[in-house]
Amino acid sequence: MLVLTVLIPLLGFLNQAAAQAVDAWHLDTMYTLITERLDPIINPNGVSSHAHRILGGSNFGANYNYNLYDSSxxxxxxxQADNSNYWMPQLFWKETNGTFTPLKAGTRFYYFLARNKPDIPVKAFPPGLRMVIGNPNAKDSSSTNLPAPAQGFICLKDHFSSPTGDKAGPDFNFATDCPQGLTTTIKFPPCWDGVNLYKPDGSHMAFTDNLQYGSCPVSHPIRLPAIMLEYVWQTYNLRPGVPLKGNLVWANGDTTGYGLHADFVNGWDTAVLNQALNDPNCVGKGEMTMTACPVLAQHMNNAAALACRPARGVLETIQDGVALPSLPGCNIPWSSGNKPTCSPPVSNPGLPSGLTGQDGSLTYTGSDYPLPSLTSYPANKWSRVGCQGGQNSLLNVIQYTDAALTPARCQTYCSEWGMQFSALISGSYCQCGTGLDPAAFMYPDAHCKQPCSGASGFTCGGNGKLELFYNPSSTTVNHPGVTDPQHVGCRKEGNGGRALAASYISYDPMTIEWCKNYCIAQKQPLAGLEFGRVCMCGPSFANGGGVPQPQSYCNAPCSGNSKQICGGPAATLSVYNLTLPGGPGTSSAVTSAITSTKSSTNAPSASGGTFTVTKTVTVTAACTAGRKKRSLRHFDFLH
Incomplete structure (x- = not known):
């Protein structure tokens, strides 16, 4: 049956895409294959809890494996090269007599084709991929398990005369009729982890940093087409002029509308889809119909789509416009709390054997989707990895500001502190880390074009974006020019208070040995020197202090021995851990400011997800024999 598909401008969604000149395909000639209680993802080889309106390939059934579906x-x-299946729950009109009428719907989909980087094309869906998006039990926006823009409801009020009259809402309960229909849309995540074809929690897929248009996270580096599935429910045909509020219910009984969800199983001819995704006549031209792509146009057959029927059998018959005494299955309308149960229980129809079969693998084992890897980077060399970003892009971050920053200066700093990742950001900041946060995003190089503060001929990242370098050999802490084994680096003074706050003294003939002995007398395990003549002690770093700095920032000669260095002139400390071997110690335990939490993520190695280097240093030493304490006068202390 041919049903009307309304071509809708997708309000802010498409306006956002247009602003970014994102490639997109849309298919407007798509028909319902069947409406029944099957869901091969959630209920493999069983009857689903509620009815779905299913689109796509004729081999749809209660099980899923790619080879079967691809051969529809x-x-x-x-x-016709797309034998995938797509579905949403069926929408019903609640009649005043207690019956439920299935609504007709026109359907279509969009594929948004934004890339991670301009030179890396979007890849075809891997064979065997399944996706489920949304929460059928949601009762408000906070429980949908979706970013807010991923779920949409549009009441087509005056679409043909003035599309700006269309109204968007948070759910389907519009307090008005929708003369041109009710549109429900849902957006699928386009970023794949490259390993898992399905995970029940959906974690094998991820959204970009901008829903479907931005960049993929490091943990999910493979960019696939971003599906937006759209159903236009023909409320105007069944009850023209009647407001929608309080009259609609999803097939699972949800009357709020927030239970909107959708599924996808891949049945594409991947060779055809990949050819189209790499054809300059099909990409790089903004939004277009699939028919406008020469590769896909060869496979267009509207008559075949209109006539297509399920090939493996039918579970039940649910006809549009024909009222039912109850929602199929155990689905009592509800708007809050737990879903109602049925008493007596509702029995399911028998499942025809033709609809069952073996499910496909949940893990991809092919070689067409290689994951980025760091194994190819040479040893003892800093190699550029790319432009990265996100709230926490690196693991175990240390950072300093440098008015003369260059890539080499930043790399020297990271090498000193034994960190494998060196990153430049905003022109004058250097960051180091032991790995990449899996939630970091991969950006095109155009996002990392800010000149370095110390060399305009080099780029040092961007606003919130890191120009990232990697050296697999940078794993050993080595402070240049320092041989004292108790030295734990040049560190930053505290913010608004001392980094070592237990005791503090300014002493004109200051030396490193004097400061160490002073802190031992104070029974403190950490000793710090600054300004050439100041010594401070503490059990640990305080007031945000102790952040590693380049060794060159501690360059003030000690006032009592000009051949020694006692911190820096700009609030930087030369710090010594008195419990480490090589000098007198105390019984206090000290943990270095550089700590590492070993990553357990499944992120690919290119993202640093599985090779975090542990740098926690905790050393306990026994107290030495009693020492004669130096008697200090009041003016020895500065308060």
Missing amino acids: SCSSAAV
């Missing part, structure tokens, strides 16, 4: 004889999508 037809698809209800006009592009």
